[in-house]
Amino acid sequence: MSLPDCDPILAVDFGTSNTALAVLGADGLHRIPVEDTHDTLPTAVFFPTEGGGMQIGRQASAALIEGEDGRYMRALKSILGDPLFHESRLLGGRRQTLADVVTAFLVEIKARAEVATGLRFARVQSGRPVRFHSEDPTRDAQAEVDLRACYHAAGFEGVDFLCEPEAAAHACHQLGRDSHTGLIIDIGGGTSDFTVFRSQGGAVEIMASHGIRLGGTDFDQKISMSHVMGLFGHGGQLRRTFGDELLPMPNALFHDLSTWAKIPFLYTRETERKVADLLAHAVEPAKVSRLKEVITNRLGHEVAFAVEDGKIAANAATPHAGIDLGFVARGLAAPITPGSMNAALTGFDTALTQAIYATLMQAQVAPGQIDTAILVGGSSLMRFVSDVVGATCPTAKIERSEAFTAVVDGLAIASAA
Template sequence: MAACGLDFGTSNTTLGIGAGDRPVLVPLEGTHRTLPSAIFFAPGREAQIGRAAIEAYVEGTPGRLMRALKSVLGSALIEETTPVGRERIRFRDVIARYLTLVKARGEAEAGVDLDTVVHGRPVHFVDNDPAGDRKAEDTLRQIAESIGFRHVRFQYEPIAAALEYERMVTSEEIALIADIGGGTSDFSIVRLSPERHRRDERADDILANDGIRIGGTDFDRNLSLGAVMPLLGLGSPMKRADLSVPNAYFHDLATWSSINRLYNSKTLREIDEVVRDAARPELVTRLRTVVEAERGHSLAMAVEGAKIAASDAGTGTVDLEWVESGLAAAVDRGRLAGHTEDLARRMAQRIDRCLAQAGLSADRIDALFLTGGSTGLPHVRAALTACVPTARVVDGDTFGSVGLGLTLEAARLAA
């Protein structure tokens, strides 16, 4: 039995193999261990994934880019079809095509056929909907089986991160694991030690587990709606008194998984009508430019880049020169926090719920282990650390901790 750990994330994917206590994430694109969760369909060509998919789109190759694929799990979209060239395919089949290529690359690196997978999953695919949550896991299981995995197991992503962190601990401690990914934020409180790490059954060591469907793409969305979409007409008035420009177009354009909905002639005709009736038609004309050129993903990537720049360096810019000469949106840390502080607050509330679930006070937490890209946002980090102010803060492998933990569990299954 050849087993792997597969962290299919909203933003990035990793695949790991290994034996015993030595997990390894294999390169999935050149020397890169992480693969952007993106797929590009070009007419008459095989689908491209990862950075190559994004590059093909940015270079203007005719075709269809899809990102944040995982976010449709648990939603009605999973069974819907989307146009790809001259055919329409279901979103679940898009995910299957992406994961088929990921599996093939992992097998090429490992030199063996992989028949067993430990799949990572968020604590909740869907908030407050147990039936939807079960459906999402069942769908992902069916996809995994359809692409050749005979044995499929699931592990909560924060628990997987805890297994990876536990390799570093030298004595028993209680750790709060915070995994802030692209689509979800997941938290676990776990009792860890070198001795416990060798046990196969760890249910008694999991003291609390919770999560919320908020992640990095939601920060992108809120920042886009707050700082960029007003430049394209969001919130601007119509000629008719007391009416504003319809906001559905802007919400779709700001949401990674919904961007492609706009790319059809019907939407363009509707936007033309809005331009005609808008009090400031020049703003809505910019929206039309983006939609007609099918550059929504370019806009989303620019927003994501400005978010990262503002987080790391204090300031960032969304360059919209290609929409209109001289057009840009400036973003700094204050503006980023202002547009997304509610998301950080809601994440922190889940930590309070975990503490209550575990029956622990905040000062009983020895370590706060952080993983996932959005833990780098200063106001998110501040919100999380404020919940357990006496805990030691440990930064994990930002994009690899979950995958490494899943690989540890896969190695145990294969032993």
Template sequence: MTALSCGIDFGTSNSSVALNKDGHVSLVPVEQTHVTIPSAIFFRRVDNKPFYGRTAIHLFLDRQDGRFMRSLKRVLGTSLMKNGTVVNGATMNFATIITSFLKDLKDKADAVAGQEIENVVMGRPVHFVDNDPEADTRAQAELKAIAQRIGFKNIDFQFEPIAAAFAHEVNLTGEKLAIVVDLGGGTSDFTVIRLSNQFIHKPDRTSDILANTGVRIGGNDFDKELSLAAIMPELGYRTTYGPKQLEVPLKPYHDLAEWSKVNFLYTPKTIMQTRQLLHQSHDKKRYGRLLHVLEHETGHTLLAAAEGTKIALTAQEEHDAPLDFIESGFSIPVKRTLFDEAIHEEVQKIAASARQCLQEAGVKQHAIELVILTGGSTEVHSVKNEFKRLFPNATIAEENKLSSVGLGLAYDSQYKFGQHSTRPVETNSVNV
């Protein structure tokens, strides 16, 4: 009988699937030839048909009529899962939306496998929700229910940084004490772990995993801080209005700077309030740009400009953020130094979580021999510099940044569900 299982990395920004078939692990093309897909969905208004990934993003940016969503993972464990959202005039719950996205991934994996896959290891952050164990447990239960809904029979979970470690381990020679730095769109997670290619077939890795920590800060938070620091001031952020020189309401700007909140802004009430304040604004040109974005529902385009600027600043010292969808020829020059200042506090919180992981593992910084960087946010200049500073003597591994978690989950599935595995299957556990 074929030993068949898979690993699914449902990420805040990007997702991937890796297949384990008869002990051979490989990534599944999930969008044309791409082995990763943006975690985005677009429901076309005319028929409510869903589109995924890059296609969803292109349809939205081409101003097709419909509803666009990203950062769906951040909804797990929150009240929004029950409340749902309006999609093309009708209420839809988020379990249905996430199910649609993950079923598309499973269908593609099934097609490559040539049969239906029943066994999966799902990735999960160390904390779905910070400082709320009940919400964290609820988030995993919600994700498990969705996995069952799309056809998986046996479902296990693994921390994402541990999965990333498993993906790198196959290429090691000798034993290494490593820290995995997994910085995604929504969370930053860390694992201190002993790795060796001699450990790959061990059925139980509990003794090798020394500590896990995590904090709910990621690339989406970098987008937000960059937007508030560099872009929103040109839309009237922190300007004043009226005879008492009151500061304009800040909430619309903060919501416009978060992928998961943008769609909740396009209400008649918010637009009416913004129009009323515009008459009293002391900076009508800039504040008028905010009204333009709300009236034309281009908040996601605004966030895409912030995200594109973040990505550009990984290689450039300065980048012009294109905002010509607001005004013809309008752009904002943004320096990397401003971006570094804007995210300084977030980077320090991320570094503090990494140091906490070392402390819980009983390991000194100089003892770390390997730093495994995974997740797109590790490309950010100040983040990379911070971890080089923390671990100056360690080798830095950066291979397969966007797909290593998916690969590692599939390797883990091999021992949880493989025909030669001696590890007992616990279908609702996280191995730590």
């Protein structure tokens, strides 16, 4: 690597699901291996119950999978802007906030970048979604304030933000012709972002950007609710303590259990009492017994990983794809097919279509004027996403960028501006 002359800027794509780092050297872009030889690491943390320090990335996931006692957390980015971000809780043997956790994560990746490059990074160019919270401008603004404060607390003196699809446009504009109009579709773990850009003479003009709070974790949540939660009692009935009338099973607990960011907060005495009460009154106690197993043994993230694996298998049209839940009860599994998955995701295609049209309208560009539609982000690999893009911009050539690194590449390139 040919190092920058001075004042290097660390490009950070702090994603809901994955994080990546890069720097622009004198000889061009360099991704920074952030975990062994990997260009990305899962945005996940693990706090061992017995102490020993926070683990991050694949090490955190391995601790969870290997059954180490502790608290696993993922999708931290989705809590930015929420009052929950600043609430103190017991983690790793001491009370701390999620803001403290994100800061510690950023401290660690900054240190790894400095060891890998031999540079000291005082400035950061960070990606951000166009909208952290598409329906709440106040929370959206607070989310950037929260993330900026975490970067400063992690030791960065200068903090700049660039919308993620705009960063991707800088990295991907050469996928089209020398002169063309492109559309970035960036479907991440927590948000979907869109940018219309014009590439001409090697330069990129950003014409419009738009974003909605919809991403891969939402896909997982819907699939979990439709395919898995029924095995734990969702949709069932409860007997009254007195009388013969039956009551519907409440939804809130199952909704939280199927939501990545909310799973860690279910492991409380209060939740255990609720589940015990449900079990005592359930018409189908065998199913609720499985729910008790999940809560008591803190298997919520294992369930979420199983759903994610099932989603990927169904998207690839793997024969006999299923969601393996054998760790809850021997032989337990939920079948999943491309058809059943698409049925679960009904409505998301409409939301994506509307968001694309909104972006085109802001740019004053007709669908037929888009020469290249470029898919970015891990969740863009879902087939229904490319189907939506093809139907919305039928004359555009659909290209796939490097799904997990296009944003960080563009952040590093844009840092030279």
